[in-house]
Amino acid sequence: MAEHVALGIDIGGTNTAFGLVTQDGNVVFEDTVATTYYADPQDLVRHIYQSVRQSDYFDQVLGIGIGAPNGNAFTGNIEFAPNLTWKGIVPIASLFETQFHRPALLTNDANAAALGEHLFGCAKDLKDFVTITLGTGLGSGVFINGELIVGHQGIAGEYGHIRVIPEGRLCGCGRHGCLETYVSSTGVVRSIHELDRASRWQSPLIKLNKPTAIDVFKANEDGDLFAQEIIEFTAETLGSALADFAAFSNPQAYVLFGGIAQSGDSFARKVKYYLEKHCLKIYQDNIEIRVSHLHDKNAAVLGTAASLFWKAIKR
Amino acid sequence: MAEHVALGIDIGGTNTAFGLVTQDGNVVFEDTVATTYYADPQDLVRHIYQSVRQSDYFDQVLGIGIGAPNGNAFTGNIEFAPNLTWKGIVPIASLFETQFHRPALLTNDANAAALGEHLFGCAKDLKDFVTITLGTGLGSGVFINGELIVGHQGIAGEYGHIRVIPEGRLCGCGRHGCLETYVSSTGVVRSIHELDRASRWQSPLIKLNKPTAIDVFKANEDGDLFAQEIIEFTAETLGSALADFAAFSNPQAYVLFGGIAQSGDSFARKVKYYLEKHCLKIYQDNIEIRVSHLHDKNAAVLGTAASLFWKAIKR
Numbered sequence: 001m002a003e004h005v006a007l008g009i010d011i012g013g014t015n016t017a018f019g020l021v022t023q024d025g026n027v028v029f030e031d032t033v034a035t036t037y038y039a040d041p042q043d044l045v046r047h048i049y050q051s052v053r054q055s056d057y058f059d060q061v062l063g064i065g066i067g068a069p070n071g072n073a074f075t076g077n078i079e080f081a082p083n084l085t086w087k088g089i090v091p092i093a094s095l096f097e098t099q100f101h102r103p104a105l106l107t108n109d110a111n112a113a114a115l116g117e118h119l120f121g122c123a124k125d126l127k128d129f130v131t132i133t134l135g136t137g138l139g140s141g142v143f144i145n146g147e148l149i150v151g152h153q154g155i156a157g158e159y160g161h162i163r164v165i166p167e168g169r170l171c172g173c174g175r176h177g178c179l180e181t182y183v184s185s186t187g188v189v190r191s192i193h194e195l196d197r198a199s200r201w202q203s204p205l206i207k208l209n210k211p212t213a214i215d216v217f218k219a220n221e222d223g224d225l226f227a228q229e230i231i232e233f234t235a236e237t238l239g240s241a242l243a244d245f246a247a248f249s250n251p252q253a254y255v256l257f258g259g260i261a262q263s264g265d266s267f268a269r270k271v272k273y274y275l276e277k278h279c280l281k282i283y284q285d286n287i288e289i290r291v292s293h294l295h296d297k298n299a300a301v302l303g304t305a306a307s308l309f310w311k312a313i314k315r
Numbered sequence: 316m317a318e319h320v321a322l323g324i325d326i327g328g329t330n331t332a333f334g335l336v337t338q339d340g341n342v343v344f345e346d347t348v349a350t351t352y353y354a355d356p357q358d359l360v361r362h363i364y365q366s367v368r369q370s371d372y373f374d375q376v377l378g379i380g381i382g383a384p385n386g387n388a389f390t391g392n393i394e395f396a397p398n399l400t401w402k403g404i405v406p407i408a409s410l411f412e413t414q415f416h417r418p419a420l421l422t423n424d425a426n427a428a429a430l431g432e433h434l435f436g437c438a439k440d441l442k443d444f445v446t447i448t449l450g451t452g453l454g455s456g457v458f459i460n461g462e463l464i465v466g467h468q469g470i471a472g473e474y475g476h477i478r479v480i481p482e483g484r485l486c487g488c489g490r491h492g493c494l495e496t497y498v499s500s501t502g503v504v505r506s507i508h509e510l511d512r513a514s515r516w517q518s519p520l521i522k523l524n525k526p527t528a529i530d531v532f533k534a535n536e537d538g539d540l541f542a543q544e545i546i547e548f549t550a551e552t553l554g555s556a557l558a559d560f561a562a563f564s565n566p567q568a569y570v571l572f573g574g575i576a577q578s579g580d581s582f583a584r585k586v587k588y589y590l591e592k593h594c595l596k597i598y599q600d601n602i603e604i605r606v607s608h609l610h611d612k613n614a615a616v617l618g619t620a621a622s623l624f625w626k627a628i629k630r
Contacts, residue, residue, distance in 0.1 A: 070597070080596060128467040142563070144464055151459075151565025152443040153601055158562035161595050165481065173595055247473035248457070248563040250466025280476050280488055281395060282385070286468055 004062040007052060007100070008305025010109060011035060011044075011068040011092070013083035013136050018048055019298075020057045021305035025120040027298060029055040041086050045095045064096050064104035065304035067112025069137075074154035076106045082172035083136055107307055109133070109300060111148055111157060113292075114141025116303025117255050118148075121294045128251045131292075132159065132242070134258035137172075138180035138187075144249055160184070164241050169194070183238045185213035185259060191230045192216065199225040217263050234260070235267055239274025246275075246283045253288035257299065261291055319377040322367060322415070323620025325424060326350060326359075326383035326407070328398035328451050333363055334613075335372045336620035340435040344370040345616060356401050360410045379411050379419035380619035382427025384452075389469035391421045397487040398451055422622055424448070424615060426463055426472060428607075429456025431618025432570050433463075436609045443566045446607075447474065447557070449573035452487075453495035453502075459564055475499070479556050484509070498553045500528035500574060506545045507531065514540040532578050549575070550582055554589025561590075561598045568603035572614065576606055 005020040005028060012035060019030035031051050038044040052058055070081035076093030078086065096104040107115070114131040117123040123131070127146040133139040138160030142149040149156045160180035161173055168177025169190060181187050189212060192205050203226035205211050205219055219227035242254055254275075256268055272289040279287070292299060320335040320343060327350060334345030346366050353359040367373055385396035391408030393401065411419040422430070429446040432438040438446070442461040448454040453475030457464040464471045475495035476488055483492025484505060496502050504527060507520050518541035520526050520534055534542035557569055569590075571583055587604040594602070607614060 144459060144466075145462075147460075149459055149564060152567040153565055153597070155597055156563065156565035158565075158595065158597075162559045162562050175593070175595070244477045245563070247475075247477050248471065248560070249464060250468055250471035250473075252467040278490070280473065280490075282468070282470055282473075 002060050005057050005060045006305035007061050007064045007102070008112075008301040008303070009048065009064065009066045009096075010112060010300035010304055011066065011071075011078075011084075012109065013069065016044065016048070017301050018052070019301040019305070020052070020055060020061065021302055025302055025306065027301065028057055030298075030301060036085055039085065041090050041092060042095060045092075045099050049099050061100070061102055063102050064093075064100060065112070065307045066092060066096065066104060066106045067109040067300055067304040067307075068092060068106065069109050069139075070155075071106045071108040071111075072154045073105075073107045073111070073150045076104070078106075079155075105307060107148075107150075107304070108139065108155070108157075110139025111141040111150070112303040112307060113139070113257055113300050114143060114148060114157075114255075114303065115307045116294060116299040116301075117141075117257065117292060118143060119306045120302050121255075121292055121299060122290050123253070123255050126252055128249065129253045129255055130157075130159070130245070130249065130251050131255045131257055132238070132261070134184055134256065134260040136184060136186055138184045142249060142251075159241075159245060162241065162245070164237060179237070179241050183234055183241070183260075188213040188216050188230060188234055188260065191233060195230055195233060197226060197229050199229055203227065213260055214263075217260075231267065232270065235270035236274045239271040240278040242271070242287075243275050243277075243279035243283075246279055246287055250283070251287060253290050255290045255292055257292040257294075265291065317375050320372050320375045321620035322376050322379045322417070323427075323616040323618070324363065324379065324381045324411075325427060325615035325619055326381065326386075326393075326399075327424065328384065331359065331363070332616050333367070334616040334620070335367070335370060335376065336617055340617055340621065342613060342616065343372055345613075351400055354400065356405050356407060357410060360407075360414050364414045376415070376417055378417050379408075379415060380427070380622045381407060381411065381419060381421045382424040382615055382619040382622075383407060383421065384424050384454075385470075386421045386423040386426075387469045388420075388422045388426070388465045391419070393421075394470075420622060422463075422465075422619070423454065423470070423472075425454025426456040426465070427618040427622060428454070428572055428615050429458060429463060429472075429570075429618065430622045431609060431614040431616075432456075432572065432607060433458060434621045435617050436570075436607055436614060437605050438568070438570050441567055443564065444568045444570055445472075445474070445560070445564065445566050446570045446572055447553070447576070449499055449571065449575040451499060451501055453499045457564060457566075474556075474560060477556070477560070479552060494552070494556050498549055498556070498575075503528040503531050503545060503549055503575065506548060510545055510548060512541060512544050514544055518542065528575055529578075532575075546582065547585065550585035551589045554586040555593040557586070557602075558590050558592075558594035558598075561594055561602055565598070566602060568605050570605045570607055572607040572609075580606065
């Protein structure tokens, strides 16, 4: 009998990755599509259906796991996602169920990554950890005692929207000073424009037309002082916040995930330095910083698909 | 056969309350002693032993539950408690076991209160909630999915030491701006001295020799504007922090406990107002503020004793 697979779908602000994953975590098929191309989510669902139907494994699909920004595990809806073009409430799980005639489960994208990290990545041995996903925004997934926390409404683990600087940068959520306005790829780009440092005026970064976070890391490698100060500021903002957040669940480790975090070990080392510098004495030398070794896209696809199996097994 | 009872002990910075509690939560014996009187914790243990031995229920004691600041559930030790005169590591559970020849379990004081609230108080119907205990400091106990969270080292739920104002007031932990430096009875007293308001100069509070938090609430009732502004500031600092902390565990309710919180409904109403004002849209109108109706001392004694039963039943 042919092995069952799950369809894992990671809906991002820019791209949507999807793949077919076995129960052991082998990705047997994968594809990507531009999310922004689809004004109507139904059209994205149809496109994914057509793509997956081409695969040899289509008949083996047992169910669907979806990760999406502001995905609510309880309702199956994407709710008011500031980073998606679809506004309001989108019944995404229901759309996929109708199209595929398979059960579909939804969780938020950061939780999906956390599940992937726990089942197949560098958090396999951990029961108490928090994943921090650095992309357009900052997502988090909280594991306590080996279980992913979803909370009363299904929307726990939104560390990106904890305010760390009063009256700080304006956030997409309408408030000021949220962690993700500083620590994310968009946050790093804002630092180019907004970080007040003397070194700024000599930096090649301010002459670029549309600089990206990657440009900052490149300029840093080339010895640019301003780039170095932006990275230091970003790492301190994150390390200091993680020091405070330890007082919530007393985790054994934070697992960093996504472009900025995975762009070399030195960022993680700096975050660890500031975490130790700012944390309560009782937590000192007790919290690890780990860097995900899963490829960005894979981890989320694996995680979403895995979450399906994980939940199915538990029910 | 006579019913079993548990000895519940709540060790505070000023007083230690203890009592014998049945499995239904009836307190059949209780007493209090000044913690600060005992330079050696062994002497406190001996005093409690002598007191409890006088009771008719002594032979029915099945075990001991202890709540203490910085109490570590895993080791049974009080570890570096800034609000106790005993310094360093105190093996408190072991001291009680040796004296009583009964098993003793330890948890931190705020967790003990949370257990009491869940078993016998206003959080009976809740699975996801956080208790906020306002005393000398600010303690917290986090319930997720019906379980008290203890974390990797046994010291989760230290919301009082999350920094809410960068470079803010110096805290006993050595850092600046921790929530408990503003929201606690000592925090309220510091506000008398440190809160910069025009109304300050007309207030009777600044003429008092050693004003307390109770004086502030009394002056407020007498119509003092400065007292009113202190309470407003305290409520906003707490409400705004709780708005952010919702992003951790997405709780259904915060349960406020301790002198300040229980000094009338109006403080809780203000906290609720600022919680709604500052929280993420997705959490709006979804988080309750409840005020404990357990008497301060009882809840902790009940909670510590209950934790013994609770844990014993689970093992």
